Amino acid sequence: MIKVGVIGAGGKMGSAVMAAVESAPDLELTALIDPIVDSLAPGRDLVRAESLSELNDGDADVLVDFSTPDAVNGHLLEGIERGFHMVVGTTGLRDDVLDNVRVAAGKGGNVVIAANFALGAVLLMGFAQHAAKYFDGVEIIELHHDKKLDAPSGTALATARHISQGRSEVDKGALHDATSKISLDGARGARTEDGITIHSVRLPGLVAHEEVIFGNPGETLTLRHDSYDRSSFMPGVLLAIRSVETRPGLTVGLEHLISD
Ligand SMILES: NC(=O)c1ccc[n+]([C@@H]2O[C@H](COP(=O)([O-])OP(=O)(O)OC[C@H]3O[C@@H](n4cnc5c(N)ncnc54)[C@H](O)[C@@H]3O)[C@@H](O)[C@H]2O)c1
Missing domain, CATH: 3.30.360.10 (Dihydrodipicolinate Reductase; domain 2)
Known part of the structure; x- marks a missing residue:
């Protein structure tokens, strides 16, 4: 089982990812990270964190980020450094952050970034x-x-x-x-x-x-x-979650996972 944490779990994409992960037999939704996490999935036994820094290292194998353009840059660098594999759909990534991620990815966690998972x-x-x-x-x-x-x-x-x-x-x-x-x-x-x-x-x-x-x-x-619907992105997101562990370093674009 791959343990999955969702960053931005309270958002439109984050909630669709939660549902998709929960319906996949080989994936386990373990953690939700969002400033509004207290209002999410009431009654469920999941790790909850208002920010990535509150998450413990063993709480997830893969973190999926659909948060905001401002927040994602910090998440990426912190996540990789702490050894989480990162699947990132949040858009608006800065070029200088991408350069740093290219260097850092693989030393800790691997990274798959796709501007569009459909x-x-x-x-x-x-x-x-x-x-x-x-x-x-x-x-x-x-x-x-x-x-x-x-x-x-x-x-x-x-x-x-x-x-x-x-x-x-x-x-x-x-x-x-x-x-x-x-x-x-x-x-x-x-x-x-x-x-x-x-x-x-x-x-x-x-x-x-x-x-x-x-x-x-x-x-x-x-x-x-x-x-027409956020379900269009979910097969690509699940493919990235399943693939990221075996793709060293940084992968940009879903096309690389599909053509392999
Ligand atoms: N790659 C793709 O295929 C794809 C598809 C659709 C949307 N997107 C992108 O995904 C991102 C999210 O889109 P959305 O429509 O779900 O947005 P949204 O506004 O509905 O959700 C964003 C969520 O992030 C949370 N958030 C804000 N700061 C945070 C932080 N520091 N840590 C954790 N969570 C934080 C918010 O509370 C909110 O719940 C956008 O950048 C959007 O462009 C990508």
């Missing part, structure tokens, strides 16, 4: 990387619920990296934008350092959605993925 989103990134070789223009539109704290989404940033990789493989060069007059700030979205435009939409009713539109003279190709 199979369809992972496939979309792969398709986008392939399509990027054949189209002159591309823009990303990501759409999420209105409680999301970070923008653009981690999935959109990861998708942009895949597109850049595809374009660089065939020397596509710089993306072209003829806009010379912007009468409203942000009208053309945000640009990654490789010049890929990302537009972020936030609305009640949405869950997690992404569209990548490729353009060539006379044609467009649209790739779209929709997570």
